[in-house]
Amino acid sequence: MKRFDIYEHSVYGMRAVNRGINWPAFFFCWIWAMVKKMWAVGFSLLGLLVLFVMIEEFFFYYANMGGIYFMWAMQLALFLYAGAKGNDWRRGYLRKCGFQYIANIEAANPDAAMTAAKQPVNEDAQEGTTKG
Template sequence: MKQYKIFTHPSGQQEAVKQGWSWPGFCFGGFWALVKKIWGMAALILIGGFSIGFLLGFIMPPETANLVTNIIALGIAIAIGVNGNQWREQNLLTRGFQTDGQIVEAKNPDGAVAEFLGGETSVTA
């Protein structure tokens, strides 16, 4: 079971954010940020990543540029994996969602929201 923090919008919509490492953020980076509506982060990751690779191609031999670009990309992916869910929580708060800090244990986000709405919570932060 995974732990999720539940966020509720005044319109009644709920979002569950997994606590800890974000595998989708690590694997899909900027595209993950687009899906999660973290627009600024998505633009920074996608445009910045392409720009770094493009610029390094001009100032280094191709093999070195590829190596350095891949190392930078791995570092960015790790940073997103570690911080992605926290960034998502901050984004939800700026979009008007609220949380009481309650943590729900479930197999997936939909299950966490269902458990939250059913009033059966496992852990409180």
């Protein structure tokens, strides 16, 4: 089971954001940000990757293998950072777009989490008491 933060907007509906590492952000970095319409994040990540590749090409031209390895490490670090911070960026973007935080729900997938968030809360079941 995973933990999801549920956000709701009166026009755009509900969104579920996973807790922990964002694997699509790790593997696809700037593409993931663009798909989620986080343009500033996407263009920033793309710009950093282009810069790193340009510096890597400079090191390649001068046959500096240490510099090339360093730039590979920098690119990997950027992907790791995107994976670690991707869900935080997503939560911030949703709040900026007017979404309201609803709940933190444990569920198997985002759809199940949003369905659970729509269910009315039964206070007796939460407290573990029964009426009798």
